Amino acid sequence: MKRNAALAALLLGFSVVATSTASFADTSISIAGSTALLPLVKDAAGAYQQAHSDVKISVSGGGSGTGINQVAAKAIDIGDSDITAPTHPELKDNRVAVIGFAIIINPSVTVKNLTKKQLQDIFTAKVTNWNQVGGSDQKIVVINRPRSSGTRAVFTKTIMSGEAVSESGLTEDATGTVVSVVKQTPGAISYAAFSGTHGQGVNEVSIDGVAPTDDNIISGKYPVWSYEHMFTYGPATGEISRFIAFIEGNAELVRKDGFILIRDMKVSETDR
Amino acid sequence: MIALEARRSRRTERFALSMLRLAAGSVIFAMAALLFYLLFEGTKTFYVDKFPVWEFLFSPTFSVDDNHPGAAVFIVGTLSVTIFAIVIGGPFGIAVGIFLSEIAPHRMTQILKPAIEVMVGIPSVVYGWLGLTLLVPLIRTHTSSPSGFGLAAAGIVLAIMILPTVITLSEDAFRSLPPAIKEGSLALGATRWQTITRVLLPSASSGLAVALILGIARAIGETLAIQMVIGNATQFASGLFAPTAALTTEIVTDMPGATEGSLLEHALFSMALLLLLIAMVLIVCVRFALRKRA
Numbered sequence: 001m002k003r004n005a006a007l008a009a010l011l012l013g014f015s016v017v018a019t020s021t022a023s024f025a026d027t028s029i030s031i032a033g034s035t036a037l038l039p040l041v042k043d044a045a046g047a048y049q050q051a052h053s054d055v056k057i058s059v060s061g062g063g064s065g066t067g068i069n070q071v072a073a074k075a076i077d078i079g080d081s082d083i084t085a086p087t088h089p090e091l092k093d094n095r096v097a098v099i100g101f102a103i104i105i106n107p108s109v110t111v112k113n114l115t116k117k118q119l120q121d122i123f124t125a126k127v128t129n130w131n132q133v134g135g136s137d138q139k140i141v142v143i144n145r146p147r148s149s150g151t152r153a154v155f156t157k158t159i160m161s162g163e164a165v166s167e168s169g170l171t172e173d174a175t176g177t178v179v180s181v182v183k184q185t186p187g188a189i190s191y192a193a194f195s196g197t198h199g200q201g202v203n204e205v206s207i208d209g210v211a212p213t214d215d216n217i218i219s220g221k222y223p224v225w226s227y228e229h230m231f232t233y234g235p236a237t238g239e240i241s242r243f244i245a246f247i248e249g250n251a252e253l254v255r256k257d258g259f260i261l262i263r264d265m266k267v268s269e270t271d272r
Numbered sequence: 273m274i275a276l277e278a279r280r281s282r283r284t285e286r287f288a289l290s291m292l293r294l295a296a297g298s299v300i301f302a303m304a305a306l307l308f309y310l311l312f313e314g315t316k317t318f319y320v321d322k323f324p325v326w327e328f329l330f331s332p333t334f335s336v337d338d339n340h341p342g343a344a345v346f347i348v349g350t351l352s353v354t355i356f357a358i359v360i361g362g363p364f365g366i367a368v369g370i371f372l373s374e375i376a377p378h379r380m381t382q383i384l385k386p387a388i389e390v391m392v393g394i395p396s397v398v399y400g401w402l403g404l405t406l407l408v409p410l411i412r413t414h415t416s417s418p419s420g421f422g423l424a425a426a427g428i429v430l431a432i433m434i435l436p437t438v439i440t441l442s443e444d445a446f447r448s449l450p451p452a453i454k455e456g457s458l459a460l461g462a463t464r465w466q467t468i469t470r471v472l473l474p475s476a477s478s479g480l481a482v483a484l485i486l487g488i489a490r491a492i493g494e495t496l497a498i499q500m501v502i503g504n505a506t507q508f509a510s511g512l513f514a515p516t517a518a519l520t521t522e523i524v525t526d527m528p529g530a531t532e533g534s535l536l537e538h539a540l541f542s543m544a545l546l547l548l549l550i551a552m553v554l555i556v557c558v559r560f561a562l563r564k565r566a
Binding site for chain 1: 334336337418421505506507517525526528529530531532
C-alpha cells in the first residue's frame with residue numbers, strides 16, 4: 001500500500017516536471033472570445049502550428065465580451081471580438097478581417113426581403129406575425145444573443161439604429177446554437193455571422209433589397225458588417241504578432257471561412 | 273520494543289487526528305470564504321451602484337444600459353419553475369417512495385433502486401439535451417407556443433431531475449418508521465391502503481417535508497438543463513408555455529461577457545447571493561422539520 005502511494009507520488013512528480021519543461025520549450029498562445037471569428041482563428045491556428053511545430057495555440061469561444069475581459073485581465077494572449085473596446089485603452093486593436101452578418105429565418109417563412117424599418121419593428125416586438133410583413137399567418141419567434149454578445153452589438157448598431165431589442169425574444173448564447181434553433185423553429189428569426197450561416201439550411205433575407213453577400217459588403221451596400229478584432233494587452237510582440245499578421249495576410253484562409261479581407265473593402269468605418 | 277510500538281501508535285494517532293481536524297477546518301474555511309466573497313461582491317449593486325435593494329427585488333425592468341437591474345423577472349421565473357417541478361415531481365416521487373418501501377416485492381426494489389441511482393448520476397446537460405431535442409419540439413407541435421421553449425419545458429425537465437431526491441428521501445422516511453405502528457394498524461383490521469393513508473403518511477410527514485424541501489433546493493439550483501429549454505427571455509411568462517428566465521439561467525447566460533466591475537457583473541453577483549440565501553433558508557427549514565420529528 002505504502003509502496004504504491006510512493007510510486008504514485010513519484011509518477012506525479014515526473015509528469016509535473018515533464019509538462020513544465022514542455023511548456024518552457026514551446027511558445028504557447030491562448031486565444032478566446034467571439035464565436036463569429038472562431039472558425040477563422042481555429043483554421044489559422046491549425047495551419048500555423050503545422051508550419052511552426054514549436055508553437056502551441058489554444059483557441060476557444062465565449063463571446064466578444066469574454067475575449068475583451070480575459071485579455072484585459074491578462075488571462076489570455078489574444079481576445080477576439082466583433083466590437084471595439086473603447087473602455088479599455090490599454091488594449092491594442094488588431095483588425096484581421098471583415099465579417100458580414102445575415103438576418104436568418106426559418107425556411108418555412110416565405111419572406112425573402114425585409115426593410116430596415118420592418119426589422120426594427122420585428123425586433124422591438126411591434127410586429128409579431130409574419131403576415132404583417134408580407135408573409136403568411138405565422139407567429140414570429142425572435143431569437144437574440146446575450147447582452148454582451150458582439151454580434152448583438154453590431155446588429156443593434158447597424159439595424160436598430162441604437163434602439164434596444166425587445167427582451168421578449170428567446171436568447172441563445174452562441175452563433176452555432178442560434179443557427180440550429182432558427183433552423184428547427186417555425187417562424188424563427190435571428191442574426192448571425194456569415195461564417196456560421198452560409199449553407200446551413202436557414203434562409204438569409206435581403207435588407208432593403210440588398211442581398212447578404214460579400215460583394216455587397218465590399219461596395220458598402222449591405223449595412224450589417226463589422227471588423228473582426230484580435231485585442232492584445234499592449235502592442236503584440238514576437239510569435240503573437242506573427243500569428244496575427246499570418247491571419248490578416250492569408251487571403252485564401254480568410255475567404256474560405258466566409259470572411260472578407262480588409263484591403264478589399266471600398267468603404268471603411270472607424271467605430272466598428 | 274513494546275514501548276517503541278506504543279510510541280509509534282501514539283504518533284500515528286496524533287497525526288491522524290490532526291489531519292481530520294485540518295479537513296474539517298478547511299471545509300468551514302471554504303464555506304466562510306464563499307459566504308464573505310459573495311456578500312462582498314453581491315452587495316456592490318447596492319452600495320457601489322446605489323441601486324435600491326427593494327427595486328432589485330421587485331422591479332421587473334432589467335436594463336443594465338439604463339442602470340436599472342431589477343431582478344423580479346428572474347426571481348419569479350425561479351419560483352415558478354420550482355413550483356411547477358415540485359407540484360408534478362413531489363407527489364409522484366412520494367408515491368414511488370411508498371411503493372418502494374411498502375408494496376414493491378424485493379425483486380422489484382432490486383431493479384428500481386439502481387435505476388433511480390443512475391438517474392442521479394446522469395449529468396444535467398444530458399437532461400437539458402433530451403429536453404431540447406424531445407420535449408421542446410413536442411410542446412411546439414401540440415400547444416399554441418410557437419417555439420416550444422418556456423416555463424413548461426423547464427418545469428417538466430426539473431420535475432424529472434428532482435424525482436430521485438424525492439423518491440430516495442421519502443422511501444427512507446417510510447422505512448425509518450417503527451414497524452409496530454404499521455403492524456398495529458394491520459392487526460386492527462385496516463387495509464393496506466388505509467394503513468398507508470391514515471397511519472404511515474401522517475407519521476412520516478416530517479421526513480416527507482424534508483424530501484420535498486431538498487427537492488425544491490435541487491430545483492432552485494439547477495442551471496444548465498433549464499437554461500437549454502426555458503428560452504431565456506427577460507420577461508414574465510404570460511402562460512405555461514411562454515419563454516422566461518430564472519436566476520440561475522440569467523447568471524449563466526450573461527456571466528461570460530460581464531465586464532469586471534460593471535453593473536451587470538454586480539447584478540449577477542447579487543443574484544448569486546440571493547440564491548445562496550434561499551439555499552440557507554431551505555436548509556434551516558430542513559433542520560426545523562427534522563427537529564420536529566426527533
